[in-house]
Amino acid sequence: MLRRTVLGALASLAALAADSSFSAARARTPAPANAEAYIIWPPDGAVITGGKLWVRMGLRNMGVCPKGVDLPNVGHHHLMVDTDLPPLDQEIPSDRNHLHYGAGETDARLELPPGKHTLQLLMGDYNHIPHDPPVYSKKITITVK
Ligand SMILES: [Cu+2]
DSSP, X not given: OHHHHHHHHHHHHHHHHHHHHHHHHHHOOBOOTTOEEEEEESOTTOEESSSEEEEEEEEESSEEOOTTOOOTTEEXXXXXXXXXXXXXXXXXXXXXXXXXXXTOOSEEEEEOOSEEEEEEEEEEOTTSXXXXXXXXXXXEEEEEO
């Protein structure tokens, strides 16, 4: 009796795992293997006086498109400010640390308080989900004075 219950539970777990990996795989949009996101400006280690800056976002081997547009090999930029990359199989959060450029912007005005800050780009698909493989830049550190 116990054995049958355990087996039943294991079978349900296996079905659940198979199902969730299927839907996660289905939700990811493919990206070209050679796609590359990079921060054009500011450079790593930059010292910014006043805290207002433009961030220029670079992308190679794929295209920028507004959110909601489901075409091959495109996505929109997201800027991670003072945070690590979010889970790469889920929608990118939208808050002051995870900025979305859903109109297809490739530059943005930022205002940061004095201190050290990190910036990192992460591409998202039409649903704000990172691509497979994920396309993200190196994380840079800047100092605001
Ligand atoms: Cu987005």
